[in-house]
Amino acid sequence: MSQICLSSWLLLATLGISAGSTIECIGAAVTLDIGVSVNVSGPSGPETLSLSRDYFGTPGSKASIEHWYVELSGHFYYGLNGLVLQYGSSGTDAWPKFKDQWVIKYPINGPYIKWPISYVPGPFKVIAVCESGCPAPYLHSGRNESVWPKAGIFHAKWRFLVPVVTGDHIAQGTTEGDAFCCKRKPKVCDRLIDHCGKLDMPLVGCNPLSPATLLGCCESFASDPWGKFMHRQIPILDSCRGNNASVEFECDHSSAELETAHAVKDAVESVTFV
Numbered sequence: 001m002s003q004i005c006l007s008s009w010l011l012l013a014t015l016g017i018s019a020g021s022t023i024e025c026i027g028a029a030v031t032l033d034i035g036v037s038v039n040v041s042g043p044s045g046p047e048t049l050s051l052s053r054d055y056f057g058t059p060g061s062k063a064s065i066e067h068w069y070v071e072l073s074g075h076f077y078y079g080l081n082g083l084v085l086q087y088g089s090s091g092t093d094a095w096p097k098f099k100d101q102w103v104i105k106y107p108i109n110g111p112y113i114k115w116p117i118s119y120v121p122g123p124f125k126v127i128a129v130c131e132s133g134c135p136a137p138y139l140h141s142g143r144n145e146s147v148w149p150k151a152g153i154f155h156a157k158w159r160f161l162v163p164v165v166t167g168d169h170i171a172q173g174t175t176e177g178d179a180f181c182c183k184r185k186p187k188v189c190d191r192l193i194d195h196c197g198k199l200d201m202p203l204v205g206c207n208p209l210s211p212a213t214l215l216g217c218c219e220s221f222a223s224d225p226w227g228k229f230m231h232r233q234i235p236i237l238d239s240c241r242g243n244n245a246s247v248e249f250e251c252d253h254s255s256a257e258l259e260t261a262h263a264v265k266d267a268v269e270s271v272t273f274v
Contacts, residue, residue: 024138025148025181029054029251030077030085034156034177038127039163040082042110048165051104051128051158054182054251055079057147077148079104082111084124087137087146094126102130102137102156127162134179153180182251189217189246196242205237219243 037050055077077085084105089098092105105124133156137146159174192211196218199207205220206213219242222235 025150026057028150028184028249029056029182030148030179031055031182031251031253032079032085032177032179034158034175034179036158036160036175036177037165038160039165040106040110040127041108042082049081049083049106051079051083052177053079053083055083055085056249082107085148087148089126092124092126098126098129102134104128106162125161127160129159129161130156131159131174132157133176148181150181153178182253185250185252185254187247187250188215189243192217193242193247196240199240200238201240202238203236206240213240215246217243217246 031054033052035052037048039046039048041047056079057077079085085102086105087102088100089095089103089105092103093108094103103126106127108123108125133154135149135152135154138149155176156179157174157176164173164175189212192215195210195212196206199210199213199218201207205222206218208214210218212218218240220237221239221241222237223239224235
């Protein structure tokens with residue numbers, strides 16, 4: 001059996017990476033830092049979208065699907081505004097071209113937006129292709145779906161199939177930038193949201209003096225929405241529950257998070273087998 005050098009193994013273990021395990025960016029987001037905006041057709045005409053953003057994975061956190069009405073019949077990473085990062089070009093006008101490359105796609109007719117829901121209809125067109133530097137995909141455990149790996153920073157070269165906006169100019173071209181599975185940003189409500197179920201108070205729902213309530217970790221609701229008050233059918237706030245929005249997934253883009261990601265990349269690249 002191959003053995004990993006002890007020093008590299010210890011560093012990987014310290015960073016929470018197990019040797020030999022399948023490491024998948026699931027319930028998180030892929031961060032693209034490529035410093036490019038492109039011209040696409042939006043719901044109200046042409047618009048400019050930055051491709052540098054967090055692309056949330058599915059199945060994932062509430063943040064990845066809260067404002068989307070999408071078919072989750074595959075593994076994609078949603079960047080909002082209609083942008084989708086995926087491996088291969090299935091479901092696009094380019095199939096089977098780019099079937100073994102990471103691509104960014106966009107609805108040909110633009111996303112349909114009806115507040116607060118965004119509906120992303122097909123068909124899609126490929127607007128950017130990763131030509132080199134992107135990771136080989138992992139197959140999601142139990143499903144034949146290609147996913148972004150959790151470990152490492154990947155300095156990739158992207159080619160754009162739509163006009164690229166550079167300052168006041170529009171051009172075609174390529175660019176390079178980093179991409180990685182981001183780490184979750186800790187939230188103040190992470191340690192408080194579990195207390196919400198103990199804060200029930202008649203007529204107000206959540207105890208208004210509790211830190212969990214004051215910080216927005218809890219929300220009041222009526223346990224009987226069809227209840228009656230003073231002979232009128234008015235729902236009475238009498239219960240308290242956690243506010244899921246307060247603990248939604250958000251990428252940690254602090255310098256410490258980026259340093260950790262670079263350390264993971266260096267650790268993985270330094271692994272040797274004997």
